Amino acid sequence: MFHHITVLKEEAVQGLHIKPDGVYVDCTLGGAGHSLLIANQLHSGGTLIAFDQDDAALANAAERLAPVADRVKLVRSNFRFLERELSRIPQAMKNGKPQVDGVLFDLGVSSPQLDEADRGFSYNQDAELDMRMDQTAPLTARDIVNDWSEQEIAEILFKYSEEKFSRRIAANIAAARAKKPIETTSELAELIKEAIPAAARRTGPHPAKRSFQALRIAVNDELGAFEEALEQTIRCLAPGGRASVITFHSLEDRICKQTFNKYVAKCTCPPDFPMCVCGNKGIVKLVNRKPIEASAEELEMNPRARSAKLRIAEKL
Numbered sequence: 001m002f003h004h005i006t007v008l009k010e011e012a013v014q015g016l017h018i019k020p021d022g023v024y025v026d027c028t029l030g031g032a033g034h035s036l037l038i039a040n041q042l043h044s045g046g047t048l049i050a051f052d053q054d055d056a057a058l059a060n061a062a063e064r065l066a067p068v069a070d071r072v073k074l075v076r077s078n079f080r081f082l083e084r085e086l087s088r089i090p091q092a093m094k095n096g097k098p099q100v101d102g103v104l105f106d107l108g109v110s111s112p113q114l115d116e117a118d119r120g121f122s123y124n125q126d127a128e129l130d131m132r133m134d135q136t137a138p139l140t141a142r143d144i145v146n147d148w149s150e151q152e153i154a155e156i157l158f159k160y161s162e163e164k165f166s167r168r169i170a171a172n173i174a175a176a177r178a179k180k181p182i183e184t185t186s187e188l189a190e191l192i193k194e195a196i197p198a199a200a201r202r203t204g205p206h207p208a209k210r211s212f213q214a215l216r217i218a219v220n221d222e223l224g225a226f227e228e229a230l231e232q233t234i235r236c237l238a239p240g241g242r243a244s245v246i247t248f249h250s251l252e253d254r255i256c257k258q259t260f261n262k263y264v265a266k267c268t269c270p271p272d273f274p275m276c277v278c279g280n281k282g283i284v285k286l287v288n289r290k291p292i293e294a295s296a297e298e299l300e301m302n303p304r305a306r307s308a309k310l311r312i313a314e315k316l
Helices: 009-014 033-039 055-064 066-071 079-086 111-115 141-147 150-161 166-177 185-195 209-220 222-236 250-263 296-301 303-307
Strands: 023-026 047-052 072-076 100-106 237-247 284-286 309-315
Touching (some): 009 033, 009 100, 047 055, 055 072, 250 309
Parallel strands (some): 100 237
Antiparallel strands (some): 237 309, 284 309
């Protein structure tokens, strides 16, 4: 069973302003919650193109989206190849380049990936160290933990999760692997726990939470892929098209905010000019200046929505 509770489902799709005959892209198919909602608003002239690199997610989506299969195209690919993949789909092309009416991102790992022990994402269940969203990708968490330098491990733990005990954790990992390779999630979680002072372990989430998150981001190059894909999204949107982006991590949200702001109009005229004459109109406008967050009702149903932020921009 691939069961995933979609976060900010209604808000993210409403933000796209769906046109029944439009062409839309769901860059993060996952449990197909957003995709199904989008496809149900399209008629036979509309198209939804949905990306995922996880075979389990694609298999689940094929079943869940079967009633609207005539208007859905599933693409097995990392969304960092958005422009390339859209160029292969006739419905997405206009005047020789990809032009779509909306692109949606729901970032982060899906619930089934977190909950299924054999994927190696969870510190609560024993499994081989893996953490790959794409099971054909070469790099695994085991490779990082056993082959990367102590300094490199400390850097990713601090950069991707702001783990203040990153150096102690990296040193503990290096000492352990000198005796034998670290093979499982349980081994790694225990090493992380041992490296964190007892006083710091008494409050807050599981002591391994931040480190596992950082490793997952590094294994899948999540931030690099997202930054590349969001730049491509701006290029691929047709005038009036919208990008709707849900982030779960402060670094993801920063990338989204900074990328959108880079393309927003910024008048360079002197402040005493009676009207703008610089002509800097920008490429996008922000639909919501502050991110939309989950309601109290949604948080009660799905605590994982607590860190979710939704930003929406429209192509001019």
